[in-house]
Amino acid sequence: MKLTKDRIVDAGMAVFAESGYQNLSMRQVADRLDAHAGSLYYHVRGKDELLALMADRVCLRAYDAGTAALASLPPAATWQDRVHAQAAALRLSIKEHPGGAQLLAESPGTLSTGALSLMERLLRTLLDAGLPADHCGIAADTLLSHVTGFVLQEENQPAAPPPVTAELYAELCERFPLLMGGSVPRLDQDEKFTRSVDLLCAGFAALT
Numbered sequence: 001m002k003l004t005k006d007r008i009v010d011a012g013m014a015v016f017a018e019s020g021y022q023n024l025s026m027r028q029v030a031d032r033l034d035a036h037a038g039s040l041y042y043h044v045r046g047k048d049e050l051l052a053l054m055a056d057r058v059c060l061r062a063y064d065a066g067t068a069a070l071a072s073l074p075p076a077a078t079w080q081d082r083v084h085a086q087a088a089a090l091r092l093s094i095k096e097h098p099g100g101a102q103l104l105a106e107s108p109g110t111l112s113t114g115a116l117s118l119m120e121r122l123l124r125t126l127l128d129a130g131l132p133a134d135h136c137g138i139a140a141d142t143l144l145s146h147v148t149g150f151v152l153q154e155e156n157q158p159a160a161p162p163p164v165t166a167e168l169y170a171e172l173c174e175r176f177p178l179l180m181g182g183s184v185p186r187l188d189q190d191e192k193f194t195r196s197v198d199l200l201c202a203g204f205a206a207l208t
Helices: 005-019 026-032 047-071 079-095 100-105 113-128 133-156 166-175 189-205
Strands: none
Touching: 005 026, 005 047, 026 047, 047 079, 047 100, 047 113, 079 100, 079 113, 079 133, 079 189, 100 133, 113 133, 133 189
Protein backbone atom coordinates (compact mmCIF):
# COMPACT_ATOMS: atom_id res chain seq x y z
CA MET A 1 0.00 0.00 0.00
CA LYS A 2 1.09 3.54 -0.72
CA LEU A 3 2.76 5.27 2.21
CA THR A 4 0.72 8.27 3.34
CA LYS A 5 0.71 10.62 6.32
CA ASP A 6 -2.55 9.09 7.56
CA ARG A 7 -1.10 5.56 7.44
CA ILE A 8 1.97 6.74 9.32
CA VAL A 9 -0.24 8.28 12.00
CA ASP A 10 -2.25 5.05 12.19
CA ALA A 11 0.94 3.09 12.74
CA GLY A 12 2.21 5.65 15.22
CA MET A 13 -0.94 5.32 17.29
CA ALA A 14 -0.58 1.53 17.32
CA VAL A 15 3.07 1.64 18.36
CA PHE A 16 2.36 4.32 20.94
CA ALA A 17 -0.33 2.15 22.54
CA GLU A 18 2.26 -0.61 22.98
CA SER A 19 5.43 1.34 23.76
CA GLY A 20 4.36 4.65 25.31
CA TYR A 21 5.48 8.22 24.75
CA GLN A 22 9.18 7.90 25.49
CA ASN A 23 9.78 4.62 23.67
CA LEU A 24 8.03 5.46 20.41
CA SER A 25 10.52 5.57 17.53
CA MET A 26 10.27 6.20 13.81
CA ARG A 27 11.97 2.85 13.19
CA GLN A 28 9.22 1.04 15.10
CA VAL A 29 6.60 2.89 13.05
CA ALA A 30 8.42 1.97 9.83
CA ASP A 31 8.57 -1.68 10.88
CA ARG A 32 4.83 -1.62 11.53
CA LEU A 33 4.33 -0.39 7.97
CA ASP A 34 6.91 -2.79 6.51
CA ALA A 35 8.77 0.26 5.16
CA HIS A 36 12.22 1.81 5.45
CA ALA A 37 12.50 4.39 8.22
CA GLY A 38 13.95 6.93 5.80
CA SER A 39 10.84 6.82 3.62
CA LEU A 40 8.72 8.13 6.50
CA TYR A 41 10.58 11.43 6.47
CA TYR A 42 9.10 12.32 3.08
CA HIS A 43 5.75 12.62 4.89
CA VAL A 44 6.63 13.36 8.54
CA ARG A 45 9.74 15.30 9.58
CA GLY A 46 10.38 13.27 12.70
CA LYS A 47 9.06 11.92 15.97
CA ASP A 48 7.99 15.31 17.32
CA GLU A 49 5.85 16.02 14.27
CA LEU A 50 4.40 12.51 14.39
CA LEU A 51 3.41 12.95 18.03
CA ALA A 52 1.83 16.30 17.17
CA LEU A 53 -0.17 14.71 14.37
CA MET A 54 -1.28 11.93 16.69
CA ALA A 55 -2.41 14.36 19.38
CA ASP A 56 -4.21 16.41 16.76
CA ARG A 57 -6.08 13.32 15.56
CA VAL A 58 -7.31 12.53 19.08
CA CYS A 59 -8.47 16.12 19.54
CA LEU A 60 -10.19 16.33 16.15
CA ARG A 61 -12.10 13.13 16.84
CA ALA A 62 -13.04 14.47 20.25
CA TYR A 63 -14.25 17.68 18.61
CA ASP A 64 -16.43 15.72 16.18
CA ALA A 65 -17.82 13.63 19.06
CA GLY A 66 -18.56 16.83 20.96
CA THR A 67 -20.37 18.24 17.94
CA ALA A 68 -22.62 15.19 17.84
CA ALA A 69 -23.22 15.35 21.61
CA LEU A 70 -24.16 19.02 21.47
CA ALA A 71 -26.49 18.42 18.53
CA SER A 72 -28.38 15.81 20.54
CA LEU A 73 -29.13 18.20 23.42
CA PRO A 74 -32.68 19.57 23.70
CA PRO A 75 -33.27 23.25 22.82
CA ALA A 76 -33.74 24.10 26.50
CA ALA A 77 -30.33 22.71 27.49
CA THR A 78 -28.37 24.90 29.90
CA TRP A 79 -24.78 26.01 29.47
CA GLN A 80 -23.88 23.45 32.13
CA ASP A 81 -25.43 20.77 29.92
CA ARG A 82 -23.28 22.00 27.05
CA VAL A 83 -20.15 21.86 29.18
CA HIS A 84 -21.01 18.35 30.32
CA ALA A 85 -21.59 17.23 26.73
CA GLN A 86 -18.20 18.51 25.62
CA ALA A 87 -16.37 17.11 28.66
CA ALA A 88 -17.99 13.67 28.35
CA ALA A 89 -17.28 13.49 24.61
CA LEU A 90 -13.62 14.40 25.20
CA ARG A 91 -13.26 11.78 27.93
CA LEU A 92 -14.74 9.01 25.79
CA SER A 93 -12.70 10.02 22.75
CA ILE A 94 -9.44 9.95 24.70
CA LYS A 95 -10.31 6.54 26.15
CA GLU A 96 -10.84 5.16 22.65
CA HIS A 97 -7.11 5.62 21.99
CA PRO A 98 -4.88 3.53 24.30
CA GLY A 99 -2.45 5.95 25.89
CA GLY A 100 -4.39 8.92 24.52
CA ALA A 101 -4.41 10.77 27.83
CA GLN A 102 -0.64 10.46 28.14
CA LEU A 103 -0.27 11.64 24.56
CA LEU A 104 -2.25 14.83 25.27
CA ALA A 105 -0.64 15.37 28.66
CA GLU A 106 2.86 15.08 27.19
CA SER A 107 2.10 17.40 24.26
CA PRO A 108 0.65 20.54 25.92
CA GLY A 109 2.70 22.95 23.81
CA THR A 110 1.78 21.40 20.48
CA LEU A 111 0.06 23.72 18.04
CA SER A 112 -2.92 21.52 17.25
CA THR A 113 -5.93 22.53 15.17
CA GLY A 114 -7.95 19.94 17.07
CA ALA A 115 -6.92 21.23 20.50
CA LEU A 116 -7.55 24.82 19.46
CA SER A 117 -10.99 23.82 18.17
CA LEU A 118 -11.87 22.22 21.51
CA MET A 119 -10.71 25.29 23.41
CA GLU A 120 -12.45 27.74 21.07
CA ARG A 121 -15.83 26.04 21.40
CA LEU A 122 -15.55 25.72 25.17
CA LEU A 123 -14.59 29.39 25.43
CA ARG A 124 -17.66 30.30 23.40
CA THR A 125 -19.85 28.20 25.69
CA LEU A 126 -18.50 29.93 28.79
CA LEU A 127 -18.69 33.41 27.30
CA ASP A 128 -22.29 32.81 26.25
CA ALA A 129 -23.00 31.67 29.81
CA GLY A 130 -21.96 35.10 31.07
CA LEU A 131 -18.55 34.33 32.54
CA PRO A 132 -16.22 37.33 32.55
CA ALA A 133 -13.88 37.18 29.57
CA ASP A 134 -10.77 37.44 31.75
CA HIS A 135 -11.75 34.22 33.57
CA CYS A 136 -12.89 32.16 30.60
CA GLY A 137 -9.43 31.12 29.42
CA ILE A 138 -8.44 29.75 32.81
CA ALA A 139 -11.83 28.09 33.26
CA ALA A 140 -11.67 26.35 29.88
CA ASP A 141 -8.07 25.27 30.38
CA THR A 142 -8.91 23.94 33.86
CA LEU A 143 -11.76 21.85 32.50
CA LEU A 144 -9.78 20.40 29.60
CA SER A 145 -6.83 19.64 31.88
CA HIS A 146 -9.17 17.98 34.36
CA VAL A 147 -10.61 15.68 31.70
CA THR A 148 -7.14 14.67 30.49
CA GLY A 149 -5.93 14.07 34.04
CA PHE A 150 -9.04 12.10 34.94
CA VAL A 151 -8.56 9.73 32.01
CA LEU A 152 -4.85 9.46 32.76
CA GLN A 153 -5.73 8.22 36.26
CA GLU A 154 -8.30 5.81 34.80
CA GLU A 155 -5.73 4.38 32.41
CA ASN A 156 -3.20 3.88 35.21
CA GLN A 157 -5.53 2.24 37.70
CA PRO A 158 -4.66 -1.37 38.58
CA ALA A 159 -7.04 -4.04 37.38
CA ALA A 160 -7.73 -5.01 40.99
CA PRO A 161 -7.11 -3.21 44.31
CA PRO A 162 -4.05 -4.34 46.26
CA PRO A 163 -4.72 -6.93 48.97
CA VAL A 164 -5.17 -5.49 52.45
CA THR A 165 -5.03 -7.48 55.66
CA ALA A 166 -7.50 -6.88 58.46
CA GLU A 167 -4.67 -5.44 60.56
CA LEU A 168 -3.62 -2.99 57.85
CA TYR A 169 -7.24 -2.00 57.19
CA ALA A 170 -7.76 -1.20 60.88
CA GLU A 171 -4.59 0.88 60.87
CA LEU A 172 -5.70 2.79 57.78
CA CYS A 173 -9.10 3.50 59.35
CA GLU A 174 -7.39 4.90 62.42
CA ARG A 175 -4.95 7.08 60.47
CA PHE A 176 -7.40 8.27 57.82
CA PRO A 177 -10.85 8.32 59.45
CA LEU A 178 -12.45 10.70 56.95
CA LEU A 179 -11.28 8.79 53.91
CA MET A 180 -11.90 5.29 55.28
CA GLY A 181 -14.89 5.99 57.49
CA GLY A 182 -17.54 6.38 54.84
CA SER A 183 -17.81 10.17 54.75
CA VAL A 184 -16.31 10.06 51.25
CA PRO A 185 -18.81 8.22 49.02
CA ARG A 186 -17.59 5.28 46.94
CA LEU A 187 -18.53 6.16 43.38
CA ASP A 188 -17.95 4.46 40.07
CA GLN A 189 -15.81 6.33 37.57
CA ASP A 190 -18.71 7.63 35.49
CA GLU A 191 -20.50 9.10 38.50
CA LYS A 192 -17.26 10.53 39.87
CA PHE A 193 -16.56 12.20 36.53
CA THR A 194 -20.05 13.68 36.31
CA ARG A 195 -19.85 15.07 39.83
CA SER A 196 -16.39 16.51 39.23
CA VAL A 197 -17.66 18.44 36.21
CA ASP A 198 -20.66 19.56 38.29
CA LEU A 199 -18.25 21.02 40.85
CA LEU A 200 -16.27 22.85 38.19
CA CYS A 201 -19.46 24.26 36.68
CA ALA A 202 -20.57 25.43 40.12
CA GLY A 203 -17.29 27.27 40.49
CA PHE A 204 -17.65 28.79 37.03
CA ALA A 205 -21.22 29.87 37.82
CA ALA A 206 -19.98 31.77 40.87
CA LEU A 207 -18.04 34.03 38.50
CA THR A 208 -21.12 35.17 36.55
